[in-house]
Amino acid sequence: MDKLLLKNAKLIDDKGIHNSDLLIEGEKIAAVEERGYFSQLENENKIKAIDLEGKYIFPGVIDAHTHYALHSRGTLSADDFYKGSISAAAGGVTTIIDYIDFPQDADFKRAFKERCREAEDSIIDYSFHQVIEDFDSHISKKLEDLKELALASIKIFTTYKKEGYIFDKNLYAELFARLKELKLLPTVHAEDDALIEDLEAAYKKRDLTEPAVHAAVRPSLAEKLAVLELGKAALKADIPIYIVHLSSAAGNKAVKELRNKGTDIFTETAPHYLMLDNALLKGENPQLYFMTPPLRSSYDNQKLWEAVSSNEIQIFATDHCAFTKEQKFQSESAFDILPGIPGTETLLPLIYSYGVARNYISLEKMVEMLSVNPAKIFGLYPQKGSLELGSDADLTVFDPELQKKLTAENLHSAAAYSPYKNFEVKGYPIITIRRGKIIFKDELKAEKGSGNFVKAHSSSLFKE
Template structure:
């Protein structure tokens, strides 16, 4: 395969912003030099030349929180790994980190192997977080298998006791000690289940269960309580924790207080908690905007953006969980509506357009949130999330002048609706390279199944 020279771009990574040319040889980054360095080779026809004048090159974007081919409540998400990865590639995402369901027999080797089989059709690369719902001596021993399997983290729930996701609080200290011992990072879905169950009973008794009541049944206070509770136990054990999809000002304040006590708390939020608010839950199509935790007030949007601006979040990911319109609209009850929205494809343009263009963050800080930090935190760096010589040539080419309305017709999720249909962004990915191959530039160019599982090492936080 002919070497590819990407010339005249502005390169953005953890070293800063610079004008340079990047040479790709097969799957790897072969060289990066100042403009004009490769002129002799250009004249000899040694390279395929792509002139990127006025565009940016980022390390491939990483969505560290997706749910492709998720089975829930007797159905399955519209986006499997093939369709979800097409949407991802169209949005400049070269790697996703999805989830492995908890195996009832505690056999993580089997559960990870089964999930890898389901992901084989992906056109982008992938890794996983392992969900853990139980802890006993056998599971404690088997957790060490995750290291050998190339997983860097597990996910714990402090809610959903009714469906078996929630891990008993009494198990937290011993589980955290074991995770510290084997260097596995705990992720936490933080909502206090007892408060939610009490409120669910009160609102159900009064038949106040439509979408508009979802934020009242699962309030910000429940998030803050769970963050505080789990954070304090982790602090006692002296292990970092990573809070997924933080949704509220109260939740962020709980994180701040823990950090003031020297607890190692790291936080992720999502575009929908930055861009959407609970007024969407009063619309006729409110079901399309229901997820857990729920959308909050505009005030929460503002405080979370403030947190982004002040470097209080380490990652922005999407929690992509795409059910189609028919699946979402089957019920009017917030207790029964399938939770989740599509998001991977719009991650980069939304954060650039609303974050960088509005001077909330710099373009380098955006690349840290969307690529560098997730790669480091989940053990994929420098192979992913960097532009180091000899690493995978995962590159996102971004044009700051392209405008696009985020309607379903302009996007690729099988959900066939867009929660961001009212948004027009300025700045959009125009080429996506995965391991040196151009896989998307207005159309899919990758073969089904050309993505692969990427082995993760220990988190940089441990």
């Protein structure tokens, strides 16, 4: 069995910072000991060693919200699982959690197999959330299959009626009751569709369709209203609920109100809601900054950072949905531009440079939000998100001094543009290890298709 020693590093997890050496055997973490402990084995050439000279080792980053090979609005996103996973590995990400579209016949097993075939070229490991668009007695019974398939979560939308994604709010109670029985975590894209439809009609009537209208048609009020309605339903059903891509101060305020009433509500936010604002929708090439929910104000950016600092948000994720410039520029209308931006590769360096380096969060807290919490909340812990013995040797080696401009030329997404082109970071991953194998170090080192599906158990949010 291959043995790899990572020596003279600073190991960082949610428990602290440790000046230790880490030994990998095969795919697993075999030992963590004080520096120099393995010197005899190294002198006898019984192990391969890499001297990290004080650089950091994190549990491999998990991006819990990606859309690789997304089939939507008659097109296919630019990053398939191979291209997307290369981009992820270059950014220190070792596992993603993507989505399976809702099968109208509720044959979740077939849908799972089809999605796994699309993901089979990935070089990093992956799991899935299952999208749910309807609920009846047949679907209720078939949801049992998700447990058999080792999925831990479902996703519903409270908007996108014309696209067919929206879930009927009148079915929340029945769905949540069934999810509680099965210990399947509901995750939600939360925007109030009725408000959005009214605003959309008003703007279209006045022939106002420029990209900046997107932020007006989908205001933070829409997020707040949907979060409140969902939270009340979750509280009544006594089930934890998870809000994806929280984007606004108003949305976070609603979350805090619900928690004060006893709701088990958890949230993620994305780097673009912390670092980009809606002035970009009025500038040059606004399509390249177009996603849903839309970018908010700089005030919202600041308030979300404060929420991160106050432990009000549990996970950083990206909602990575990469389209090329050509795809994005197919329309100039706020009602037709393809929504989504690339993000997985830049997740870690952005959060480190603009979160840790600016004292919004500690290193340990960053690791908790990028690795530990995603693994626990989505049922992958301690196989993933851990530096414990026996865990998968998924590791991100990070140089806190390495500076890099986040231009498209320095990144790997097939989108071939960067929404962070004006950002320079200090601190960047230099080695990405997935299950004991170096998969990225200056360049791709992994074989196509070497990533695996990871079986999930029930979310840690369900109380025993």
